[in-house]
Amino acid sequence: MNFSAFNGRLATLYTTCAILISAGIVSLVSAPLFDHAKADDNLPADITTIKVKPSTADSPFKDLYSGWYFRAKETQNLQKDDFENPGFLWVEKGQELWSKVDGKAGKSCASCHQDAQKTMKGVGAQMPKWDEKAKRPLTLEQRINTCRQENMQADEWKWESDPMLSMTTFIRLQSRGMPVNIQSDGPMEAWVEKGKKLYYTRVGQLDLSCANCHENNYGKYIRADHLSQGHSNGFPTYRLKWQKLGSLHRRFKGCMTNIRATAYKRGSDEFVALEIYLAHRGKGLQVESPSVRN
C-alpha cells in the first residue's frame, strides 16, 4: 500500500473539513437571521401584509412584524391553508355554539346577533373595548361572559375552556385580514398607560421586562425559538407546543413563569391593561386568528 498517497489524501480531507468548518462558523456569525426585504413573499390565508408602519408616535419599532414572520416555513405552511390549520377545529365548534341555545332565557348568540359573518365583522379587531355600563374596558372573553350572564342567563365560561376559546376564535375570525384598531383615547388612555407601565417593568428572578426580549432582541433565538415582536394580532393562537388553541393571557402567564415571576391571573386588570397596550402598539397589523405558532 502506498502510505504517502494515503496520507496525502487524508491531509486533503482534513483541510477540506477545516475549510468547511471555518466557513460554517463564519456564516453562522455573519448571516442575518432574518431577511426583512422578503417579508411579503409568503403570506398566511386571507392576509395581505404582515409588515406595517407603526401608527403610534411612541413606537419603538421601525416596522411592525406579525409573529408569523418569525416562524419556520413548516409552521407558516400550516397557517396558509385553513384545512391544515388545526385552529379551525375550534372555529367549527364556535360556529356550532353560536346558534346553540343555552341558559334560562332560552337564547343563543344568534337569537340577538343573527349571522355572525355580518354582525361580528370587525368586532374582534376592536377588542378590548370600553363598556359604558361596566365603566371599564372588556376583553372579548369578558364581553361574551357578560352577554351569557345578562342576556342568556347562562353560566359563565371559564377563560381557557374549549367553548370560550372556540367562541373567541370564531368571532375574531370574522375580522381576519382587518387591521387591529382599538380605541386608545378617552377613558381608554389610562388603561393604555397602565399596560405600558407593566410592559416596561422588570419582574421576576430573571429581572426582565417584556421589552427586554420583544423589543431589544426580537429575531434572535431564545432556546430553539425565534423571539417575535410580541404582537397580539394572531390570538387566540394554535400553539404546537400546547397542542391546542390558547388565549393571549395564557401566553402572558407562560412568559411570566419563564422569567420566574409570579404570573397575574387570566382576566386580571393587569393582563387586560397589557392586552390593551399590545393592541394599541400593534395597531394596523392584520388580525390573523387563529394563527399557528410553535
Next chain:
Amino acid sequence: MANTKPRIKAPKSAKQGEIITIKTLISHVMETGLRKDKKTGELIPRQIINKFTAKFDGAEVFSVNLDAAISANPYFQFTMKAEKSGEFEFIWQDDNGETYSKKSPLTVS
C-alpha cells in the same frame, strides 16, 4: 375536541396523468392509554384511530397503521397519479370498534 369528524380536501377533477394531492384530517382525542385520571389515579383507557385507509374505486391506494404516539387530530396528506374517473373512500378505524368514512368523487379528463 371531543367530536370525531372526518374532513377531506381532494380535487373533484384532474387531467389524465396529473399528480393530485389529497389532504385528510379527523378530529380525535387520540388518548394514549398511558395517562392517568388526575382525580381517581386510574389509567384512562386507550382510544386512538388505529388504522386509516384510502381506497379508490374499492382498491387501496394508501393506508397507515397508527400507534399511541400519534398526536390528537391526525392529519394525512398523500399524492396520487390520476388515471381514471372514480370515487375515493376514506376510512378511519377507532379502537372502540367504530369506523368513520367519507367519500369524494374524482373526474378525470
